[in-house]
Amino acid sequence: MQTITISEAQTTTIGEALEAGRVTYTSSWLRDAIFYLANTHVLLSVFFAHPAHPYNHCRRFLMLINSLSFGFFITAVLHALVPWGPAQSILAATVGIVAQLIFDAPASILASCCCAGAAAQRCLPAPIVVCFRFISFVLLSLHCCMGVVYALLGALLLTAMPSAEVGTVWASFQETKVAAFVVAVPFGLLSYALLRQCERGTPLPTVVLQNGSELW
Numbered sequence: 001m002q003t004i005t006i007s008e009a010q011t012t013t014i015g016e017a018l019e020a021g022r023v024t025y026t027s028s029w030l031r032d033a034i035f036y037l038a039n040t041h042v043l044l045s046v047f048f049a050h051p052a053h054p055y056n057h058c059r060r061f062l063m064l065i066n067s068l069s070f071g072f073f074i075t076a077v078l079h080a081l082v083p084w085g086p087a088q089s090i091l092a093a094t095v096g097i098v099a100q101l102i103f104d105a106p107a108s109i110l111a112s113c114c115c116a117g118a119a120a121q122r123c124l125p126a127p128i129v130v131c132f133r134f135i136s137f138v139l140l141s142l143h144c145c146m147g148v149v150y151a152l153l154g155a156l157l158l159t160a161m162p163s164a165e166v167g168t169v170w171a172s173f174q175e176t177k178v179a180a181f182v183v184a185v186p187f188g189l190l191s192y193a194l195l196r197q198c199e200r201g202t203p204l205p206t207v208v209l210q211n212g213s214e215l216w
Contacts, residue, residue, distance in 0.1 A: 010205045010206070011205055011206045011207070011208045012205040012206070012207060012208070013052070013207070013208060014050060014052045014207055014208075015052035015053070015054065017205070017207050018039065018050060018052065018053045018054065019053075019054045021195070022199070022204065023036050023192055023195045023196050023199060024196055024199045024200075024204060025207055029196070032192070032196065033189055033192050033193075035050075036188065036192040037185065037188050037189070037192070038050070039053055039055075040188055040191075041181075041184060041185065041188055042060075042063060042064055042067050042104045042181070042184065043064060043067075043181045045060050046060045046061055046064050062144065062147075063104075065147060066103075066144065066146075066147030066150075067100070067103065067104050067177075068177065069147045069148070069150045069151035069154070070099075070100060070103045070146075070147070070150045071096075071100050071173055071176060071177040071180065072150070072151065072154040072173050073150035073151065073153055073154035073157075074095075074096050074099050074100065074176075075092060075096060075154075075169055075172050075173040075176055076153075076154040076157040076158055076161075076169055076173075077154075077157065078091045078092055078095065078096055079092075079157075079161070079165065079168070079169050079172065080157050080160070080161065089172075092172050092175070092176050093176065093179065096176045096180075097176055097179050097180045097183060100176065100177070100180040101180055101183060101184060101187065104180070104184065
């Protein structure tokens with residue numbers, strides 16, 4: 001058994017700490033930041049999330065599929081609405097990426113519990129935390145139900161386009177989706193930095209890891 005010492009007040013499991021929305025596990029800002037991204041990023045968490053995290057890999061994979069579906073849909077919509085090539089590229093790189101980040105937000109909120117976890121409860125009034133919990137529930141319910149709808153709408157738009165444009169739409173989708181995944185990293189780091197600041201100076205239970213395991 002290995003213990004990461006943060007406080008001697010009490011102990012907690014890594015699963016309980018993750019469920020509580022905790023972001024501080026070691027004295028290393030960078031290591032904890034990487035661990036945070038591994039458990040909250042829509043793409044990275046599918047492969048690197050801690051096995052003890054209450055948000056399991058099946059749900060993460062579902063959210064990834066929903067994210068890809070929406071990315072395909074928004075790319076097809078922008079391509080259908082804006083016929084001029086340069087304008088399509090500009091909109092895809094701005095509106096398209098921002099829309100995808102907003103769509104992916106509910107998955108990150110649930111994975112990190114950042115709005116309703118223990119860290120937020122120490123920094124925000126109780127009514128705001130309750131409001132965040134309700135909003136997260138509503139968004140995630142819609143999120144899960146609309147993934148297939150977005151994929152079907154995107155495919156429908158694609159069938160109405162000339163065959164020569166299908167490859168262009170597909171290439172644009174790949175570019176904007178990768179860009180959205182990359183841009184999500186600094187936003188995730190900002191969220192982590194704010195939450196770590198909230199935990200600074202607060203006594204935290206010692207995290208007990210079973211069988212000598214590390215954070216991963």
